[in-house]
Amino acid sequence: MDDFVYWKLTRDGGFSTKSAYSLLVRQSVVSIVSTPAPDQWWKSFWGLPLLPRFKLFCWKLLHDALPLLAxxxxxxxxxxxVCTFCCLDLETTSHLFRDCPFIRILWNSTLLSLNGTLPESTSFTEWVVSVVSYFRRSKDLVSLTSFVSxxxxxxxxxxxxxxxxAIWSPSLFHHxxxxxxxxxxxxxxxxRHLTSLARSSPNPCQELVPLCLQGKLSDPLDHCLVFYGAWLSHDNCTGTGWIVRGVTSDTILGGGARVCRVSxxxxxxxxACLWGLRLALRRGFLSLxxxxxxxxxxxxFRLSGTFDISCLWLLREIQELLPQFSVCHLCKVPRNWVAPAHWLAVGARDRRFLCWSF
Ligand SMILES: [Zn+2]
Incomplete structure (x- = not known):
């Protein structure tokens, strides 16, 4: 006998809107996520080292805020x-993400140690809260990331x-x-690597004489921008990297890397300078x-010497940004002072990251 899909709420196994609606009313499935997670739990959750988009996704998941079919x-x-995967039940949060027969197989086949449980009796929120708390307590951040992933x-x-x-298969989920x-x-x-590079770079040295691009030389400076452009002459492939940090500390406040082609x-x-300055402006680092x-x-920048026209165009773009800063000084420093930006630029040039902003 061939396998077939049937809708369990009608006698003939065919789906009917009426039967689905009566189930929704009966079970109040929309609030099936049930008891909200405690405020204290959310407080520690926001502090976890997960991607911001994952945190937001979990918040929506546990607040029934995803546009599920039910x-x-x-x-x-x-x-x-009806659930897209099994066509056997309504697509609610707990069904889609845990109780669907296909999804249960997925959870059971992961290498994650989910505390040995995938309980149907526990509410979905309680389950997620307990799994996340378990990995947090055991400081197993890789498993925590795998769970949310x-x-x-x-x-x-x-x-x-x-x-x-789209066609789906269990391997697609795992992949x-x-x-x-x-x-x-x-x-x-x-x-971690970037932070250690920043630590090894010296802090500002008052003896160096900076060039004043904006404001006055006596104005105080709060942030420091380092950037680097790594150019390959044979194919013009270029990696750029930039980092902003506190002017008297090693703490990296932001940065980025990007591949491009220049001549x-x-x-x-x-x-690299232009993209670094744009980041500084976006983050409000105006004393640079x-x-x-x-x-x-x-x-x-001193406008001494002759330069390629493409350089002058970029210079003009940079100069158009400068009035938006309250103060901006430029200082010539040794190579090892710009090590974190160099590392980023080479990574981008070698295609380890194509476009990165943090
Ligand atoms: Zn299902």
Whole structure:
């Protein structure tokens, strides 16, 4: 006998809107997530080293704020409220993310030690809260990330099925989840490496004479920008990197890296400078000391010498940004002072990150 799908709420196994609606009313499935997580738990949750998009996703998940089919149906929208994966039950939060027979197989096949339980009797919120708390207490951040990544992967695969009629398979969930876990772990390692590079770079030296690009030389400076353009002459492939930190501390406050193509080394430096300044403006770092190891670039800002027209265009873009700063000084420094930006730029040039902002 062939396998077939049947709707368990009608005698003939066929789906009917009436039967689904009566179940929704009976079970109040929209609030099936049940008891909210305690405020204290949320407080520690926001402090976890997870991607911001994962945190927001979990918040929506535990507040029934995702546009699930059963939720939309209960609000009168003309959608089929049945689970996309099994077609056996309504697509509610607890069903889609835990109790669906296909999703249970996924959870049971992960290498995650979910405390040995996947209980149906526990509410969905209690389950998520207990798993996250367990990994947090045991300081197992990789498992915590894998857990949230799998929830996220379920949502991504489900959206592909609902909106693009995409084909899904169990390996697709695991592949997506592993991909996100790897990215987060890489980001954490990257941050650690960058912080150690920043620590090894010297702090500002008052003896260096800066060039005043904006404000007065006597104005106080709060933040420091370092940038680097790594250009390859044979194919013009260029990596750019930039970092902003406190002027008297090692703490990195933001930065980025990006691949581009330019026609010379100076242009690469200017491009990195432009993107670094834009980041500083976006974050409100308006009192800025720029450290640069490249003498030709400092000469360019002094407008001494002859330069390629493409460099002058970029310089003009930079100069148009400068009035938005309250103060901006440029200082020529040794190469090792810009080490974190150099590391980022080389990483981008070697395609380890194509476009990164943090
Ligand atoms: Zn299902």
């Amino acid at each position: 939720t939309l149906f209960s609000k009168g929208l003309p959608v089929d409220p 799998l929830l996220w992967a379920i949502w991504i695969v489900r959206n592909g099925c609902v909106f693009r009629q 997506l989840s592993q991909d996100w876990t790897d990215r987060v772990v890489q980001a954490q390692e990257f941050h 010379n080394a100076l242009q690469a430096e200017l491009q 000391l720029i450290y640069k190891d490249c003498a030709p670039l400092v000469s360019l």
